Amino acid sequence: MNNIVVYCEIEDGQVAEVSLELLTKGRKLANEIDRKLEAVVIGHNLNGIEEQVFPYGVDVLHVADNSRLYPFLTLPHTEILVNLFQKEKPDVALFGATSVGRDLAPRIASSLKCGLTADCTSLIFGDHTENKTKKEYKNLLYQIRPAFGGNIIATIINPETRPQMATVREGVMKKEVFNTSHKGEIKHIKVDTILRDEHMAVEILERHIEKQKVNIKNSQIIISGGYGVGSKENFDLLFELAELLGGEVGASRAAVDAGFVDHARQVGQTGVTVRPKLYIACGISGAVQHTAGMNESSKIISINNDPKAPINQIADFNITGNVEDIIPKMIKFYKKNIK
Amino acid sequence: MSFKIVVLAKQVPDTRNVGKDAMKADGTVNRGALPAIFNPEDLQALEQALMVKDQVEDAEIIILTMGPPRAVEIIREALYRGATSGYLITDRKFAGSDTLATSYTLALAVKKIQPHLVIAGRQAIDGDTAQVGPQIAQKLGIPQVTYTEQILDVNLDELKIRRRLERGVEVVKCKTPLLITVHSSAAECRPRNAKLLMKYKHARSVSELQEESKDYTEMMTNKPYLRLEEWSVADLGADEEALGLSGSPTKVKKIENVVLAKKESVNLTTEDKDIDYLMKELIDSHVIG
Structure with missing residues (x-):
């Protein structure tokens, strides 16, 4: 055959x-x-x-x-x-x-x-x-x-x-x-x-399978955070921006391992592969396991302290600076200009 | 009869903390720059074994690790945390083994011990395949429970286990002998025990003993548990055709270093005018808004 x-x-x-x-x-x-x-x-x-x-x-x-x-x-x-x-x-x-x-x-x-x-x-x-x-x-x-x-x-x-x-x-x-x-x-x-x-030989005694709650795969806008976001509290800024833009929050494996967000949000080889129209990578250095899961995004913005972060090579816009300084400015501009 | 538990552990390069010097100028991986560590989920597998040992009378934990001679560090580390003994499976003929050849080798080693329970980490961070555990279970002809989060109940004949799946949990029971793989959501391993550290700090593999300048003969005679045995291809009675490169159906056709295709990117600062410019661009091009 x-x-x-x-x-x-x-x-x-x-x-x-x-x-x-x-x-x-x-x-x-x-x-x-x-x-x-x-x-x-x-x-x-x-x-x-x-x-x-x-x-x-x-x-x-x-x-x-x-x-x-x-x-x-x-x-x-x-x-x-x-x-x-x-x-x-x-x-x-x-x-x-x-x-x-x-x-x-x-x-x-x-x-x-x-x-x-x-x-x-x-x-x-x-x-x-x-x-x-x-x-x-x-x-x-x-x-x-x-x-x-x-x-x-x-x-x-x-x-x-x-x-x-x-x-x-x-x-x-x-x-x-x-x-x-x-x-x-x-x-x-x-x-x-x-x-x-x-x-x-194996007998199932209990089984609780939920429908997948977070589905970042179908989101057109993804605000993704890495280990560089630094804390769960700083991730709240990402959630705020995502809600404002009608998007979802994604994460790198390092951020998930650090416990900042749930594994369902992980983008990359051992997570979800996404192709949104906008991908904002916050504090993500850009290991290939991560970029393999997002490099087909139409527009990529990288926010990173390190101007040499590998992800900047595939980004359309690079902002060098701290996530906690930049995201509030983006939120402020959007609120002021879009009713 | 004691309850025998085999824990399968691997020494891996710490790929989670790849620094800038981890890649050489020619683009190849600089293994020397990556520290060798106890594979994280294997350490969690050890903790599950230690918890069983806490509950079941007369349980022993035998560590099996396959690798170069220095992988014996893994066995010592496990002894410091409460394992009973360990064997290093080492032979140049194992080099180049893929997951199938590795599972063949480890299955032979497990058969020599005849345990009630085999526990392994779900996957190793240098390959992330999660294949070796199930492949060994198949070769041993025993059931498997993958993605174990916690062993809920255990006796000589049967285990009750909670599994962590992508979208939920499952509680299963299964009779021994059984192989389980442990998920990263399981309990972290307990730290080293000071008394055990003192007891085992001179534990040495056979190869190490040959290289040591100090004479260990007397110590090994008085404290035979300090001698860590090694198993070779001959010790396992392995078929050489089923090992290493010849026993590996998967071949690496090509390795490429990761070079991200460079885009023409716009560089911005945190100044208001830069952020405002970017947001305006995104709104004007209808990406957002």
Whole structure:
């Protein structure tokens, strides 16, 4: 088969955003090498689920529907996917880099002894010639990700093992409907022949999953703060400006680690990827993990004490100075000039 | 029978505090400029193990770390905080291992110990992959509970665990043997204990003993717990094809240094006229307002 397959996560009967983003990417990759796009949905009460995925260009949808498959548990989902991949031999398998995908994908890779790259920021096909053997490979998946604390960008390949597996965070790829009337084929997985009691070793006693409250991804204006903002109190200034402009507050990993704001606001490789029309980076030096998550913003303003901060290189405007001096001035001007 | 806990820990370069001298003039990473530290989530994994040891009678904590000889520092650090013993897995043949080859090696080491519980940090800050824990669990054929925030209840046969997920929490129970990975929201590790520091400050790995000018023979005979054993490829009975570069399906095709594409940017000061100019620009171009 050697197709492109995407594992689709389900929460409350809905296919996750990140999965739809991966289907969009998967469709493009499949077209490039003239293969089919397949999707796998594992859960319970999945009647009609195809309506959510076919518009994204899915040619074959594998459905495993069983009461023991929802909510997500590592072992049964692993078992079903390992079985499916052994049978279908996909060329590429993509997972969301979520608490589900990052739990599941490594187990499958370990079982199939194949390569897996976490948190890719770009996936493209390319060729490769092995240095020693001069063996040539066509259309390998280049899995591109920042590494070593974001100081380098690494391109990872898996020449010999299949599937070529990768995880991608929500928001990194763009979601786009392929064709609203596209229809694919549905294949039902025989769950009972695969699942055994030992796969149910972990039992969920309680589960509280909230709908995501803060959604900075869809905000057109983001006022983002880094460690340089200095305190939770100074972040209040960012919130004030964001509210005034109708935007949201984002943050760098350092600011989240310092406890200034919640992780849901984190922008970058291990947070959310955003493409707003205005991104104001306050006290953010601009490590590549952060810039990977915001460098497609239409307009970037950097407020930083350090005129040599790396982020200034990608900013349209650089203001050298303190966040607590500058933001109040911006608020004052806006209030005076916009009624 | 004692309750055996293996804690998997890694010594990592402190990528969180990358200073200006961390990159060399030619754009490569200057590893020497980055201090080597106990991977933060692995330290939190150790705390979960110590809390289990506080609750369960007769529990022992065995630290496993894989790396170059100097990674033995991690084992000493864990002993100062209450671990029982540790093994350094070190061999040049491990060099170049990706997560799959690493998990193969660590799984062999865990099998030698046959623990009830394996605890690891969710991910290491030099790679952020979060893959090695689940990959080991698969190789051992045991269940996993990732993203652990707290072990709520533990006995010889079963654990109750709270997990911290992106959008909520989950409480699960699972029988032993089991592998868990610990999330950054878990409790921080307790500090070094002064008595343990005195007890273990002369703990030395086999390689260190060979290099020491001081004669440790008598001390090691009287206090055998100060000798920290090392495991090589041969000790683990590992298949060399499954190790290092040859055992790693992922290959690094290319490494690029990060050079941000430079934009023509406007430089401003904190003076009112500059801020007013900027705001006016944004309003006039309908970016805001």
